[in-house]
Every structure is written in structure tokens, then in C-alpha cells.
Amino acid sequence: MLFRSLPPATLLSPVPAVMISCASETAKPNIITIAWAGIVNSEPPMLSISVRESRFSHQIIMDSQEFVVNLVPHELLKAMDFCGVRSGRDLDKFSTLSLTPISVQELRFAPAIQECPAYLACKLSKSLALGSHTLFIAEILSVSIKEVFFDDKGAADFNQMDLVAYNHGQYARLSDPVGFFGYSIAKPEVLSRRMTKLK
């Protein structure tokens, strides 16, 4: 047989590896690492994260109805991993990891993580109990990107962020771009201009 069949498992790959920051009227800022995240709608821009009910951040998000998705660069890999295996019930992750909570204009409680290259402010739109996890579907209210990642034409260069992905239990960095959306049918002049730029 060409393929070996296995029981059902969460083996979509690669998936994001992001740090979710949250807080509420009664809870101080916390961080939880999430790989079960994805974009779910384009207009309006929406994303989802899935969180176990037992996690400390679950109640915080239920209470505050908001959270921030912080993109994670290779430089913060160890801190990101740590936030996925330790609980905010036991320690203050911001101070333990020397991370800086910064206020987010559109949100009431949830801070962003200053050390991350970009963050998305999110307002809860719907929550669905699916079994082990609650699916939080949220509207993206704004996106903030560090000034240093913009080129002189005002475009943000995500390749400079050195983001990490989650690949079946392991973390990986992203290579230089190997193509762009639509490149398979792009005209030769577009291809030579953009693919050269990509290198």
C-alpha cells in the first residue's frame, strides 16, 4: 500500500504558532500559546482560536469577550513554548518572561505583547463548544505592525519577521518566499519582476 491509514488525529500541518494575550476586569494580563488558530472569514476579517475549557485564559476570554493574537518570531520561540505549557494560575507570564504588556486602543482589557512584530486586536463574535475545546470566533478590529517592517512604499514585509510555524509537535522557521498567490498563472513580466524580488 502506498498510504498507511491511522486513526483520526489533529494532523493538519503546518499551522500557526501564536501567543494570545488577554485580561479581564478581574484577571491581570495573561498569555496562552495557541496552534489551533486560523482565519475564518475575509469580509469582515475574522479568525478563530480554540481553547480548552480548563485553561486559565478560557474564562478570561469568556468574561472580557476580547483577546489579542500576537505573531511570534523565532527570537521569542522559547517564551512562546513556555506560555503553552505553564499556567497563568501559577505565575505571571509577562514578568517571568520579561515581556511588556501594551494597551490596545480598540480593546478594554487585553494588552498586546510589545516584543512581537505584529498583533491583531480581536472581539469575540461567537463561541462554540466542540468537545475538548471551545471555538472562539472573533472579528479582527485592527492590525498593528512594527514600523521597522514597512518598506518605503508602505507595504509590510512579513518575510522580515522570521515567524515560526507548528509542524506536528515541532516548531519550524519559514524559508524565503518560494512563490506568491497567483504565480502559477502570472504573466512572464510579472513573474520575472516578482520572483526576482522574492529571491
Next chain:
Amino acid sequence: MLFRSLPPATLLSPVPAVMISCASETAKPNIITIAWAGIVNSEPPMLSISVRESRFSHQIIMDSQEFVVNLVPHELLKAMDFCGVRSGRDLDKFSTLSLTPISVQELRFAPAIQECPAYLACKLSKSLALGSHTLFIAEILSVSIKEVFFDDKGAADFNQMDLVAYNHGQYARLSDPVGFFGYSIAKPEVLSRRMTKLK
């Protein structure tokens, strides 16, 4: 200012880049490329994909209530991009791209793509109209991985698959692993054993 704030946008990154194969009683096999995908639950294993209602595959999935998520290696990057910008209304993507549909035991209509390293058979559980896209939440019924990716202990090595990610309009390959889940608090002996193996 350290950060520049932008209007809401779908800038979660990286996200998956996968090929969804589907078919129905009346529609022949088709492929659609999706980056709006993610794991949404662990027990039972579930994932979601978001598809515009105007897309050819949208009706096929609504009719058949099933689809297959095929993981995409760098080798199939161009075919994957093509499946994201051309419609199955206009051409047969399997034959045009010389891809081979293979039957999936747990499903009635949707085939898998033989050339992909792994695929997840999915049964629709719930669909939610969110605006531009329909969020299809599905149970993962089984996972199939090519024999060649298993080591002699029966573990599948996803690093050998050379999978691609979607990073803000561009595609990227994954680096060799730079850490594993829990490595930030692993004991020295575990760390030296596993991190050496990772290199």
C-alpha cells in the same frame, strides 16, 4: 510610535496552504486550494475550512457533506497555486495537473490526491455563514500518510514532507525543526536527546 495601526485585515501568519479535494453524486472530483483552514478541536479531532459561496467546491461540499484535506509539499506548489486561482467549472484540475484521484475508504464521493504526502478524510459537522465565507467545521475520520514517511519505530516524520505555508500572500517552505512542544521546560537529558535528533 513603535507600531503602525492598520484597518482590520486577515493577517494571521503563517497559515496552512492545503488542497481540498471533493466530489458529489453529481459533480466529478475537484480541487480547491485553501489557506483559511485550521484545527478547531482535539477530542474528537476536528478541523475547519472557510470557502466562499461563489466557489465551485462550495456547493459540492454542501451536497456531499464531506471533503479531503491534502497536505502540500514544495514539489506541488505550482499545482496548489493553480487550484487556488482557476475554477473547476472551467476545467478538470486533476487531469490538467496530472494529479491522481484515489478513493478514500471512509467517504462516499471525495477522493484524495495520490501525489500528496498525507491526507485527512473529513465529514462535515456544521456550517456557519460568516459573511464572505462559509465556515465548514468537520470531523477528521482518518489520517493517511505515505509509507515512505514512517521511521522504523512507526512514527511519521513530517519534516521529510517538505510542506509549504502561506505567509501574507506568499508561500514559504519550513526549515528544519528549531524546537518541540514543551522544550522550554524539558529536562536536560530529554533536551539533549531530542534537540540533537532535531538537528
